Amino acid sequence: MEVTNKEPAEESSVPPPKKRIDINELRTCKNKGCGKSYKEKDNHDSACDYHPGPAVFHDRMRGWKCCDIHVKEFDEFMEIPPCTKGWHNADAV
Numbered sequence: 607m608e609v610t611n612k613e614p615a616e617e618s619s620v621p622p623p624k625k626r627i628d629i630n631e632l633r634t635c636k637n638k639g640c641g642k643s644y645k646e647k648d649n650h651d652s653a654c655d656y657h658p659g660p661a662v663f664h665d666r667m668r669g670w671k672c673c674d675i676h677v678k679e680f681d682e683f684m685e686i687p688p689c690t691k692g693w694h695n696a697d698a699v
């Protein structure tokens with residue numbers, strides 16, 4: 607009786623699939639002050655309302671440098687209307 611117990615010599619290496627953007631895929635905008643979900647097909651140069659920032663935290667004040675608004679309460683800070691329009695961006699660093 608012959609027993610063959612051979613390990614496969616080489617693993618077939620499949621290259622990882624290329625990342626493609628699906629224009630119908632729901633993505634989440636990473637722009638500050640936006641954070642909305644959007645589809646790439648609905649994205650355009652004024653789709654997003656956001657703060658380019660940076661956010662400023664100083665003593666008990668917080669706010670946005672981009673539009674130079676500073677408030678005391680976090681709730682107020684969250685409600686500062688976005689000052690800039692642009693593209694939604696799901697890949698912000």
Ligand SMILES: [Zn+2]
Nearest residue numbers: 657672673689
């Ligand atoms: Zn702003």
Ligand SMILES: [Zn+2]
Nearest residue numbers: 635640654694
């Ligand atoms: Zn956005």
